[in-house]
Amino acid sequence: MCPKQGRAATLFDKRYLYRLFTKISYSLRAANGGSILPANSAILRDFPARWFLFWLVIPNAAFMLMWFVGGPPMVPVFALWAVIAIVAAQLPWTWPKRLILAGLICYAAFYYVCVLFNLDIGKFDSLLPFLLEIQPFRSPEYIVAFAVFVATAGLALAKAPHVRRFASPMSYCLAVLGTMGLLTADYIATKDTRSTYSRVPPEGAQFTSASTLASIMRPDESGRHLVIVMVEGWGVPVGETEEAIFQRAWNRPEWRDRYEVTHGAVPFYGSTTSGELRELCGRYAAYSHVGQFAEDCLPARYRKAGYETSAYHGFSRNFFSREQWYPQIGFDEFAFRDDLAGRGVSHCDGVFAGACDREVPALITQRLKHADAPQLVYFLTLNTHLPIKDDPALGTDDCRLGGHAWASANPQLCRLFLLQGQLADALDAMAMDPDLPPTDVLVVGDHFPPFFDRNDRSRFQPGVVPWLFLSSRDRSPTVIAGADDPEAES
Template sequence: MDSAENGFVDARETVRERVGGWAVRRRIAQAGPTLLLVVGALLLPNALAILASLWIGIPARSAPIAAYVVVILVGIRLPPLAVVPLYLTVVAFDLLMIVSEIFFLDIGSIHHNLDALTHVRLLSSPLYAGLTAALTAFVAAGLWFLVRYRAPMVRGNRIVLALAVSGFLFADIAINSSASLSLGPAAAIGQPFQSAVQASGFAALTEPSPRKPNVLLVLVGSLGVLRDPRQREVLFSAFDDAALREAFSITTGTTSFFGATSYGEMRELCHSRSAYTVLLDGHGPTCLPVQLAARGYRTVSVHGFTSAFYDRSSWYPKAGFVRSVFQDTATTAYTRHCGGAFVGPCDVDIAETIDDRLSKATQPLFVYWVTLNSHVPVRPGEATPRHDCKTGGPFGDPEVCAMAEIWEDLFAAVSRLAIRNPGTEILLVGDHAPPLWRRAARVRFEPDRVPWIRLAPHHPATPVLYRTASPQ
């Protein structure tokens, strides 16, 4: 082929390329507004949730997804200054929905804890710090995109957007809907009421009797039911102590839970699935502390966090506690502190204080203790290093293993307390399943059950004539 023919072929190929390029650019130009609309209204606002769902368990987000679309469709016709607060409002709503689902919170009661949230050290957790930084970056990107391309987005095809949204919603529900991520207070609707206090026989202590042993009820933070029976044996091994079993009859079981910690408190203290606000309204049930006080018990509550959280300083007296000890009201000076985002005295040190109070009680004493250190996210290395948690240990997951070591320290401390106070009636029960973010960790627990352990004295204490003085 001579040079003329080569030139003709090259020219023809160049024309084809140019024509093809023009056609592609024309198609892109025609699809541009619609593509920008789908990206700005659907993909960018949900990009972080999409990425996060590959690693952590994000609950289904139908309402926030729809809200973003509505705000974008309205916002592209508004001035930028009007768009920003609308967009940030949906971001806040989205975040609130995710947090309430993950932590089993009742959205209606969140406003009671707004002041108390200032005591939570979110940025001390690498997970929360990373999520906060990522959220800030994605929100900024979404707002920039919206302001930059709002004019062409107005011309986007609404039918294409509707089809994309429908597919996105279907995929979100199919992937992220899970019972373990949907256990708010509504989970109890239609289900028979259960509590460890009733199932274990602990409630019988409120009945008239000449015997008035000291009573300890421990609500263990985030203690869930491990699916693997071998892992449960490792977790509860502290209760296999020979001296403990010689003094106590040990029974175990599980009970259903609904909602966050405050619902667990109402479940065990007041035999109710209502929110604690019913006590503030004066229409609540008669709770366990009131019943024991009627038998002559001094009722004391103990918690290592601020009294403002869950408004406990207001409703605990209504539940029947004559004294409540919190981080901000404690008279004992604790030199050590534990916890990640929720920092307070170490649970094992509080156990020592309770041990001392029980041994020195001058009248029948009921102590109710809400533990703190196993609150998610736990900080690795805070408990006794019983296992090789870096590799997951016997629990197969580093995070679950770190939590288990905290629980094991607590159980060992309660076991020692029991041995030193052999006549004390003791019940431990979880408040709710651990609200772990990662799917791989969360699925290791039953989604709707918590365990309980009762230590009932083999040799109940004989009736004691207590002095009238009250313990310190």
């Protein structure tokens, strides 16, 4: 029976669908003694429930639990997983099935961690050093997540290889339908936070960076010092309380007496290294490709113009191979965790343990004051990498920003803003030092704060990071013009 043509009755007319559904229900009830689905229904009998449970749901339960707090979307992995699992479950051998499932679990975990931290999925060799360096078991959140993952993976590996093979062609169809239901659930559950996990720009995206907007990609003729500060996990707040805290830290009236202040927001894609190349090399790219464009990067251009170029970062020099590609893009000198400790910078504990960010601007200030040539100084921060511990050394053990009620309800947010405020205070002391030579300062975020919790993520504008540029009103040269190029330091 087909619906009538015209506006009054179409296939999608609610009244027509209701009548059609009613007729089908009556027919099924009449045929099955009053029940729409009889006890021996082929659908119930052929549905591969144990396969769906032990091959698909339980091994992915840890990822699915993250739906409730805002985990990353897993649709591509779940779809690939289901196809392989349907085929593997039909094998007659137990151990091959167990090995295939173990491989699926490992790949899903790798994908999840990469997406969670905006890492490059194509660089398989980067994950193990990443996990070893960050020491995840310092965080209760990571410990709980790991325990759930191990428990569900172990149960699946024990049970899935013993699931019976599909009974009929209908079982395959129902397995596909069940998978589609899981994919739909993942899509709906991660819809609100999907845009906060941007790893690559969409095709045809126009490039934008704070460095280009501040017009510092090439040195001007003033010869002023330039300091670039990239802030780990610096987002654009949208909540009333969060924005008020942000403004108190980063919108200081006294700066306008000495600097021309501009600010805004730029898109981000990927991890911290992606943010570094966005600002230092003017492109969306991976650090493994810097050899293709190193001479066009900002440090290389400034070095060629007679600047001494240096970089500071409070973490390991080997992390993401920075010791290798920093010199390639034009840095003559760099100081990492051990170097900064040797210069008296305190150690700050945490999941990412290293030098205390709040003490590095004082080192930069001394460098600028005593320089014999114009300086380009780059500082990549560390301590605001999430999750942030309740730590007296960091000063995060009694955070009271935003009032007692807000701080108690949002401990991770409070700690993040507290450490960012410490950094802003240190940069303020540098920028307003009366003996500081004419210096421009660019402060910019690397990526969105990667909170686990959906509620915390919702406090920031997705897809963008803030930037702030302090351009010195003193246009006199920083040092005597005509200084020779500095010798490179190892």
